[in-house]
Amino acid sequence: MPKRLLGLLLVLPALAVIVLLFVVPLAASAVGAFQTESGFGFGNFTKSLELYTSDVIFTVVIVSISTLLIGLFSIAIGGYLTLGENPRAVALLRWLYRWPMFIPFIVVGQVLRTFLAKNGLMNNVLIGLGVITPLQAISFLDWRGIVIAFVWKQTPFVALLVAGAMSSVDRGNIEAARNLGASRLRILVEILVPQVATTLMVGLVLSFVTMMSVLSVPLMINAQSPTMITADIAFRINAYGDYGVANALGLISLAVTSCVAWFYLRYSMRERA
Amino acid sequence: MSVAASRAPALPGIRIDLWWIPRGVVLALLAFIIFGPLTNLVLWTVAERWYFPHTLPIDYGLSYWGRVFSPRGNAMESLSNSIFVAFLTVVASLALAIPAGYALARLKLPFRALILLAFLIPQAFPNLPVYVNIARLFYQIGLNGTVPGVVLVHVTHGLVYAVWIATAAFAAVDTELEQAARSVGASAMRAFRDVTLPLAAPGLLASAIFVFLESLDEFTGSYFVGAPDVNMMPLLLYTASAGGNYQIASITALLLLIPSIGFMLVVERFLKSDVLSKVGH
Secondary structure, three states: OHHHHHHHHHHHHHHHHHHHHHHHHHHHHHHHOOEEOOEEOOHHHHHHHHHHHHHHHHHHHHHHHHHHHHHHHHHHHHHHHHHOOOHHHHHHHHHHOOHHHHOOHHHHHHHHHHHOOOOOHHHHHHHHOOOOOHHHOOOOOOHHHHHHHHHHHHHHHHHHHHHHHHHOOOHHHHHHHHHOOOOHHHHHHHHHHHHHHHHHHHHHHHHHHHHHHOOHHHHHHOOOOOOOHHHHHHHHHHHHOOHHHHHHHHHHHHHHHHHHHHHHHHHHHHHHO | OHHHHHHHHHOOOOOOOOOHHHHHHHHHHHHHHHHHHHHHHHHHHOEEEOOOOOOOOOEEOOHHHHHHHOOOOHHHHHHHHHHHHHHHHHHHHHHHHHHHHHHHHHOOOOOHHHHHHHOOHHHHOOOHHHHHHHHHHHHHOOOOOOHHHHHHHHHHHHHHHHHHHHHHHHHOOOHHHHHHHHHOOOOHHHHHHHHHHHHHHHHHHHHHHHHHHHHHHOOHHHHHHHOOOOOOHHHHHHHHHHOOOHHHHHHHHHHHHHHHHHHHHHHHHHOOHHHHOOOOO
16 A cells, blocks of 8 residues: 555656646636636637638638548558558658658748749749749648648658557468469558557557647747637737636637547547447 | 569679669658758758759858857847756756656556556647636746746646656566565665666666757747747747748748758667557557
């Protein structure tokens, strides 16, 4: 029994930090969302939806598209790393794909802001190669820029998790399928992906939440309307000091992520049952 | 078959692996997608003048570097602020995470899985509304706009890496070594200090670097809690970029990038697979 007490004592300070500096403010945000000048009510929510419905939809669509693309690309990368038969190409890909992972979001914002601009390096290279004419050059600094930034930054993280899980799948299964004449694509879709589904889902849910709370990318790439909820929250605080609407918007984004988490939990429960 | 094809380069002149054409195209495209934006960034750091429709900068030079590193520029102040805050964050996080990680890895804890999950909370909820309310709370107790305030926010954010990696690092140390030390008469504290801690050190170092980088790169918390009194690198990057000063923004971005990429290249030396496979267990 004293050993258990000692263990709890050792964990307690770290746990206290999380509770005091995360759980309490989170609760304050939930309570604050219902606080209006005339007492508790749904005033902040009606105001939020009046002003920002299109931004809420925009955010959900952007983050969902990004999550889907991240999933597809990381399966492709993980699949090639596991099933690729040319060791040199596999080594090259393994070296290549991870670069954006540790690049901070704020830097990703700045880097892609210059790269995707009308006179950015991307358009310049395309013009140089003769793919497009200078008049056809367009800026990608709108919703596409945000999606590109998210996919660019988050794919390596999910791919790393997926590739790790794939490499621990029993090679015997893969060899057997291969000997029976299954194509590599079929092995990927029918053997590898189902076996790493849980890891893939964890990576995607974490990415979804991360993307929902990134402020720097929408601020740097596309701050005009429609923009993402995070940019609206920052604007409400900085321009009006309006904590009520900011907290209501926060609670809305929390509700969106909770939906995703709930789907994930239901899925993993069914897997275990 | 393709096994034979991949051996083809060993027999020059006999067979050329045509698969290198699609492979080369895809890998080159991927390389452009990844290194194109980074090249653009580096070009901006040495561009004196660059505007549409010029494909490349008109003049090259390092005058903006001089401006960033001039002793009176606010870049040096934010650089030292960022490093100072990151250092304090690492110290505080490890002081909290080493005992917690040891307890979670070795001692029998009630609700162990639940406690481990609790540290994931800051990653599992959108943290922007939380930072907004922390800023409000800190403002009331006078912590807003101070270095300790920013450090506390960064510790909360980095604790999940610190605790999870420390737990995995301690779990990867063989229990029998500790028992052997105890059986020859070492006290529990001594066994921990002389056996377990040195063996877990590479993993702990990895978690320290993780926390350091997370703190260095953190934008949202610093934006609400630190600005405008505590100026940090990411904030400088944001204001420079918003003001259209792409050179200063790119140089700042490059300074933030170098430690991150350096870490990516050496991470596997610190985080061995025996530790990695225990993360989250």
